[in-house]
Amino acid sequence: MTEDLDKLYKDMAQCIIEGESEVAIELAKKSIEIGLHPLDTITKGFVVGVNYIGDQFGAGEAFLPELVMAGEAMKAAVAVLEPELLKLGEAREMMGKVVLATVEGDIHEIGKTLVGTMLSASGFEVTDLGVDQPADKIIGKALEIDAQIIGMSALLTTTMVRQREVIEELDKEGLRPRIKVMVGGAPITRDWATKIKADGYSEDAVGAVKLAKELVGKADQ
Amino acid sequence: MPYLKFLSDEEVKAMHDATMKVMSEVGIIWTHQPSLDILLGAGCTMNGNRVCMPEDLIMDSVAKANKRPEIRGRNGTVNKIGSGELFFHNLGGARDVFDARTGTHHAATHEDCVNATRVLDALPNCNNVTPFFTPPDVENEMMALYMYRHTLSHTTKPVQGPGIQFGHEVKYAVEMAAVIGIQPHELTLSLSPVSPLTMHDVAAQAIMDMANAGVIHANLPAPTGGATSPMTITGSLVQQSAESLAPLVLAQIMNPGCGVIYCGRLGLLEPRTGLIWGGVELGISSAATVQLGHYYGFSVNVYGFSTNAHTLDAQNAFERGLNASLPALAGADELSGIGEMEAGVMGSFAQMVLDNELAKSVHRQRQGLSADAEHLAVEVINTVMNTNRNYLASKHTLKHLRAGEMALTKLAERNSWDTWEDKMSRKQMADYATDEAERILHEHVVEPLEPQQEAELDKIMAAAEKETVKVKKK
Numbered sequence: 001m002t003e004d005l006d007k008l009y010k011d012m013a014q015c016i017i018e019g020e021s022e023v024a025i026e027l028a029k030k031s032i033e034i035g036l037h038p039l040d041t042i043t044k045g046f047v048v049g050v051n052y053i054g055d056q057f058g059a060g061e062a063f064l065p066e067l068v069m070a071g072e073a074m075k076a077a078v079a080v081l082e083p084e085l086l087k088l089g090e091a092r093e094m095m096g097k098v099v100l101a102t103v104e105g106d107i108h109e110i111g112k113t114l115v116g117t118m119l120s121a122s123g124f125e126v127t128d129l130g131v132d133q134p135a136d137k138i139i140g141k142a143l144e145i146d147a148q149i150i151g152m153s154a155l156l157t158t159t160m161v162r163q164r165e166v167i168e169e170l171d172k173e174g175l176r177p178r179i180k181v182m183v184g185g186a187p188i189t190r191d192w193a194t195k196i197k198a199d200g201y202s203e204d205a206v207g208a209v210k211l212a213k214e215l216v217g218k219a220d221q
Numbered sequence: 222m223p224y225l226k227f228l229s230d231e232e233v234k235a236m237h238d239a240t241m242k243v244m245s246e247v248g249i250i251w252t253h254q255p256s257l258d259i260l261l262g263a264g265c266t267m268n269g270n271r272v273c274m275p276e277d278l279i280m281d282s283v284a285k286a287n288k289r290p291e292i293r294g295r296n297g298t299v300n301k302i303g304s305g306e307l308f309f310h311n312l313g314g315a316r317d318v319f320d321a322r323t324g325t326h327h328a329a330t331h332e333d334c335v336n337a338t339r340v341l342d343a344l345p346n347c348n349n350v351t352p353f354f355t356p357p358d359v360e361n362e363m364m365a366l367y368m369y370r371h372t373l374s375h376t377t378k379p380v381q382g383p384g385i386q387f388g389h390e391v392k393y394a395v396e397m398a399a400v401i402g403i404q405p406h407e408l409t410l411s412l413s414p415v416s417p418l419t420m421h422d423v424a425a426q427a428i429m430d431m432a433n434a435g436v437i438h439a440n441l442p443a444p445t446g447g448a449t450s451p452m453t454i455t456g457s458l459v460q461q462s463a464e465s466l467a468p469l470v471l472a473q474i475m476n477p478g479c480g481v482i483y484c485g486r487l488g489l490l491e492p493r494t495g496l497i498w499g500g501v502e503l504g505i506s507s508a509a510t511v512q513l514g515h516y517y518g519f520s521v522n523v524y525g526f527s528t529n530a531h532t533l534d535a536q537n538a539f540e541r542g543l544n545a546s547l548p549a550l551a552g553a554d555e556l557s558g559i560g561e562m563e564a565g566v567m568g569s570f571a572q573m574v575l576d577n578e579l580a581k582s583v584h585r586q587r588q589g590l591s592a593d594a595e596h597l598a599v600e601v602i603n604t605v606m607n608t609n610r611n612y613l614a615s616k617h618t619l620k621h622l623r624a625g626e627m628a629l630t631k632l633a634e635r636n637s638w639d640t641w642e643d644k645m646s647r648k649q650m651a652d653y654a655t656d657e658a659e660r661i662l663h664e665h666v667v668e669p670l671e672p673q674q675e676a677e678l679d680k681i682m683a684a685a686e687k688e689t690v691k692v693k694k695k
Binding site for chain 2: 060157160161187204205
């Protein structure tokens, strides 16, 4: 039985690594049928795959499409398991709440969406506001859901200045350090993040997850 | 010379057919009602929130477009894009400056914007100048106009208009062009539809404003293969072509005969970093874009000099060389990228000088070879063999050396090791380019605009700024 269980967990990790959403759904359903606790399924099975692919990506061995598909497979598995957790009167312990948006005047979203997928797959509760979002909407949503982190993306050199506006607004309202800010996007650099006093920046989605964990004080998880 | 073909005629036709299928069946996300009214009135249909364009309408629009637009500089130079000549222009919209002297980089300043334009003005192989840098302290809504305004003062060459985002920018760009005597039909403006296949409301409105103004449409779809378009290059080119043709259809319905340059800015996703740009696939994509654009009879503008490199290194040279050569040999009418570094977010004055030199070699490749009697030189061979058996003293040699049989470079190091070490202090091509850029900045004088023209430009900018405040409030 233990061997079977080990194999099942390994299969779960493997289907995430291979980005097989349908297999992930099947295995999640199977875990419910055989009475596994959904939290065990997530932490001992599927999350292992997410962590593996993240490490591989960080080492330059895995590609972005693999990362995206792994994230999607993870989301599909969690979607099956979450109702079971609710039935048990439990909830997956989340890493934290994040509001994501592309700043006002900018309508690009691929990178931001990828960050959202990876954050979700890693246990964050993500509210993605989409593109072209003004400062007041981003901050309003963060307050509404009591988010710990605002993540802002900008693809254009002409729109990255909007990231600073959001941070200035947060400072004006005295909402920092309660709300941390992380920034990203093709033109964003470490210097820029420092200059606008962001709490951090990352060049890619895997780094964004690491940063978000640090910002909520869970770097070791 | 016969142009390089990456695709057979049948394959190009298949790409056209696929493009028509995408445009007529899949459609383009389009929600801007005033422009939709025009499109639906012309026979387009809706598929959810996507507008589908029938092939007849698309090809009718292609037929109506002026495919050989002329752009003019205040020095009187007229560059007819699509005349068979290969034109070069610089990268537009870079954030940072690479200082080749110190190996450092910094965010572009107003002074860098001015200096970049002055260097480009001095380089003979940069035919058209595009506003280069985006200084960080300028508002997004004013950036394109700001860049255009300060380019006009510092070059007399044709200025290829900025990449715009909003309709209100069209009016002010046209007004500023008029200050230096450029008519709307001589002014190019570029708008980028969002990939995949999306025309946002502001973009659709800008296309309408461009059509009403009668400017040349040089729209710049910039899909990223593997992220915002298919991983396969031909699939991405099909989508890119649909993104290029869709705004053109609207423009030609509104203003039949307005000028068009068919542009492509396809790059593939670097799957380990999420960045795009420099690999040889860029050159292949650009070359195939040229083939597809020429299928419709358009003049074609694609990426040329392109690299991901951060310095003037080996990667830089091989990437930009390949990426410029391939589309040039495929018959590109205009290549972009002079001065570009780091996937287009950085530029350098020394790089501009290097690209000016490289452009000369690309022109030489494009010039090809001749096999007429004069070039086959049988008579010359006979004469030399009957005399001193030495071509150095032959008039034929000097004649063809002067006629451009060789692209003679001043920057490439072509001495012996000893000379290089003893006399040239081991300097390399990039060192010479750095020196030359500094010399240009020190010595080159651009004929200034009249004071009243400068005042007029400032007045237009002030009016634009006022309107921008209104746009932001909306």
